[in-house]
Amino acid sequence: MPGIYIHIPFCRQACHYCNFHFSVSQKRRPEFVQALKKEIALQKDFLKADNQEKVILDTIYFGGGTPSLLEISELDDIFSELFTYYQLASDAEVTLESNPDDLGPEKLAALSNTPVNRLSIGIQSFHASDLKYMNRSHTAEQAEKVLPDAEKAGFKNITADLIYGTPGMSDAQWKENIMKLISHDIPHISAYSLTVEKKTALEVFIRKGKAPPVDEEQSARQFEILCEITSQHGYEHYEISNFGKPGFFSRHNLSYWSGVPYLGLGPSAHSYLDGLRRWNIANTCNYIDNLQNGQLPPFEQENLDKDQQYNEYVMTALRTMWGVNKELVKKRFGDDYFEKLMHASRKFLKNGKMQETSSHLIISAEGKFLADGISAEFFV
Ligand code: SF4
Structure with missing residues (x-):
């Protein structure tokens, strides 16, 4: 919901x-x-x-x-x-x-x-x-x-x-x-x-x-x-x-x-719906003035392409205790992305910063403080 x-x-x-x-x-x-x-x-x-x-x-x-x-x-x-x-x-x-x-x-x-x-x-x-x-x-x-x-x-x-x-x-x-x-x-x-x-x-x-x-x-x-x-x-x-x-x-x-749709209201607020990200102008006076004239405030938006959606999924999933779902990557993004995922994980599995289960790749206790740096190395 x-x-x-x-x-x-x-x-x-x-x-x-x-x-x-x-x-x-x-x-x-x-x-x-x-x-x-x-x-x-x-x-x-x-x-x-x-x-x-x-x-x-x-x-x-x-x-x-x-x-x-x-x-x-x-x-x-x-x-x-x-x-x-x-x-x-x-x-x-x-x-x-x-x-x-x-x-x-x-x-x-x-x-x-x-x-x-x-x-x-x-x-x-x-x-x-x-x-x-x-x-x-x-x-x-x-x-x-x-x-x-x-x-x-x-x-x-x-x-x-x-x-x-x-x-x-x-x-x-x-x-x-x-x-x-x-x-x-x-x-x-x-x-x-x-x-x-x-x-x-x-x-x-x-x-x-x-x-x-x-x-x-x-x-x-x-x-x-x-x-x-x-x-x-x-x-x-x-x-x-x-x-x-x-x-x-x-x-x-x-x-x-997990990519559930949300509506962001107020200056600078972000919204998300089916791959579309949209954000209001970060200017409170401009926001108020436009709405006083019956218009929505200026906003920008972008449709996330497949690479961006993959990067976003990997970045957020790696920050959680559940990690990246390997099967989900295969199904949602395809074999190419799955290969890239497994390739990027090798170094971290070797140095103990990540762990692999039958279904997931998870950042280990040792790697947690470096999570953002680790996920950046997975970006395509
Ligand atoms: S300036 Fe306001 S928004 Fe920023 S941290 Fe302080 S209380 Fe929070």
């Missing part, structure tokens, strides 16, 4: 490492919500099959930006427009990305009365020095408080984001971060290595010597610590950056990786 992604392009302040599309000015937020509702109406047929009255959605994902900046009344408004055209599956997953400084007890209680049933909380670290290095808008105290508050409000399906490899964060502090989530029995953890993206404040600060650089060895070591502790506590490492207790894997991510 298809899903919807909604990009909310506002943040309280700019994290130094971030290269997503967002604005720290919220002046046009009310106009944005109205524009988003217009886009929902204009795109009502994107996912529709012939003769289908209402599309049934398996997942809705509010990402950003910081969707938790939305007022509850704004969220209600968006849901009510969505449900004019869509129906939610009875067990649908509705995720809202959020930051600890937006989630006071009152907001959490109100959120629990909306269709949102999965909270994704951007904790990143429980240590003030890391939060300062990253320029996060929340404090260490707010990070500590949000988990018990969310549980009290009745949220059971919670995922928390952490960042490792932050200069100055010791291995002991990193273990503390992971253990804090585990002690609250948080069923899903997404953990990312701090990366220095181009055109971010972090890149400039490091280049000018104003911030210490990121150390690859520290990141690799802290990734190993993460894998070890989460596995000891019953989490499945089902994707390079994602660890979940059984029954709590992100359905939004799983559908995205």
Whole structure:
């Protein structure tokens, strides 16, 4: 069943490492919500099959930006427009990305009365020095408080984001971060290595010597610590950056990786349908202005050719614990691609970075930290 992604392009302040599309000015937020509702109406047929009255959605994902900046009344408004055209599956997953400084007890209680049933909380670290290095808008105290508050409000399906490899964060502090989530029995953890993206404040600060650089060895070591502790506590490492207790894997991510159609709404949001990828302009003012004039915002699109579809499949599959399905490659792409797949895998099977079963090629524990580099060598 298809899903919807909604990009909310506002943040309280700019994290130094971030290269997503967002604005720290919220002046046009009310106009944005109205524009988003217009886009929902204009795109009502994107996912529709012939003769289908209402599309049934398996997942809705509010990402950003910081969707938790939305007022509850704004969220209600968006849901009510969505449900004019869509129906939610009875067990649908509705995720809202959020930051600890937006989630006071009152907001959490109100959120629990909306269709949102999965909270994704951007904790990143429980240590003030890391939060300062990253320029996060929340404090260490707010990070500590949000988990018990969310549980009290009745949220059971919670995922928390952490960042490792932050200069100055010791291995002991990193273990503390992971253990804090585990002690609250948080069923899903997404953990990312701090990366220095181009055109971010972090890149400039490091280049000018104003911030210490990121150390690859520290990141690799802290990734190993993460894998070890989460596995000891019953989490499945089902994707390079994602660890979940059984029954709590992100359905939004799983559908995205398996080529299920989705509609992306909001500036910079991507959509996917039968090999067609389409993305909205990453400009919030332009997005709002166009929709105020009754037009869809400018977008670009491409039809993925066979090579691109193969590369995409191999890249996403190799990041998961299930790996690449050999039979699927043969059937969907043909013998040529299967040959290329097996040829590219030889080196990694030999050096222990990959394993082969009768049906799959899987990145081994040893190769996981290098997964992106490994999958790049499979590209045609
Ligand atoms: S809150 Fe998230 S989207 Fe906003 S600046 Fe920070 S990392 Fe980027």
